[in-house]
Amino acid sequence: MPRTIPVPAWLKRILVPCWNTAHRYGWVAHDYLEAVGHCRFERCVVCGRFRPMLYRRRVIPRRLEELWGLSPRLAEALARKESSDCAHCGAKLRCRRIAQVLLTLFPVGTPPAPARSLAEWVEHPESQALRVAEINRIDGLHNPLGRLPRFTSSDYHPGTTPGAIIGGVRSEDLTRLTYSDASFDLVLTSETLEHVPDLDAALREIRRVLAPGGRHIFTIPVLPQTSKTFPRAVVLPDGSVQDRAPRIAHPGGDWGYPVFTEFGADFPERLRHAGLNVEIFFGPTRDDDLAQVYVCRVPG
Ligand SMILES: [Zn+2]
Structure with missing residues (x-):
């Protein structure tokens, strides 16, 4: 049995938020690097800024893929629809497309x-x-x-x-x-x-x-x-x-x-x-x- 070292409660109160913050920033850095690596830049049709579009595969839980019977390709397409967030205003792909339709139908x-x-x-x-x-x-x-x-x-x-x-x-x-x-x-x-x-x-x-x-x-x-x-x-x-x-x-x-x-x-x-x-x-x-x-x- 591996030995576990008990961590005092006061230390946990400090370490857990630090870990969570580091984890969050880690994901943000990953999303930006991925956008740069794949040249995912465009002018956002919602806010009008030219920004990276942040694809986040993790927005689709594995359990949903399993129950819905999504292939890896479909799960990726669904993740693109539900993310690809504009780095400035946060609008995801499906929202930007609704905005594009508004601009097209009501020029x-x-x-x-x-x-x-x-x-x-x-x-x-x-x-x-x-x-x-x-x-x-x-x-x-x-x-x-x-x-x-x-x-x-x-x-x-x-x-x-x-x-x-x-x-x-x-x-x-x-x-x-x-x-x-x-x-x-x-x-x-x-x-x-x-x-x-x-x-x-x-x-x-x-x-x-x-x-x-x-x-x-x-x-x-x-x-x-x-x-x-x-x-x-x-x-x-x-x-x-x-x-x-x-x-x-x-x-x-x-x-x-x-x-x-x-x-x-x-x-x-x-x-x-x-x-x-x-x-x-x-x-x-x-x-x-x-x-x-x-x-x-x-x-x-
Ligand atoms: Zn935007």
Whole structure:
């Protein structure tokens, strides 16, 4: 048996924070060196700065890979989507792509000097006229979009009254929004729809609050080998949850928010059948790129 030397509690109180800090800085140094080594530099479409984009493979837990059946290539693509953080503003790849779609669909500024970043875009009167609802905070986009005068944001706080303000943030349930009909030009969600127990109700509600011609811009997790959208779990009339497929939660695999819907390649077609105009940006989904952005436009 190896001999262990007892460490006094007072020494642990000093050593543990030192170790944690060193560990954190070690990872930061690793991420920067990796970005330099792979020339991962670009102008960030959110903040407009030219910076390294920090890929962090560790954001995808092994347990999630295992439960979801991700190949190493898919796990890397998912890690790129969920990291590749701008070293200045922290916006991850899926957020930067939503920002790019906003700049493409709502060009502002006069050529040859159109807005090149979300930070510039939010300063223009045309953008400031848009009524925008962010449903569930999207880190990286929330702060710049918060400068729009007609921007509203909400989070989901289970067990609270929809529309109530909890800790300064409006609480909204996507399946029964308290916003008025046709009150937004834009609704944004990112990696949220998969966690909603009643997907059809959520899509109906988003459509209800969008004005004619309004758009829902969103990201969802889709794996290229999943051809058909299916429920992992459903809520029964008595409120209990029934599993229809092995349970998965995000981000940990077996911890985090439970997944109710697993999206497949047929999902855009399902939206088109519901009368929506659907566009997919940065598509199609491939095993080396999972960061697509979906845009649903309400007729009108
Ligand atoms: Zn940035």
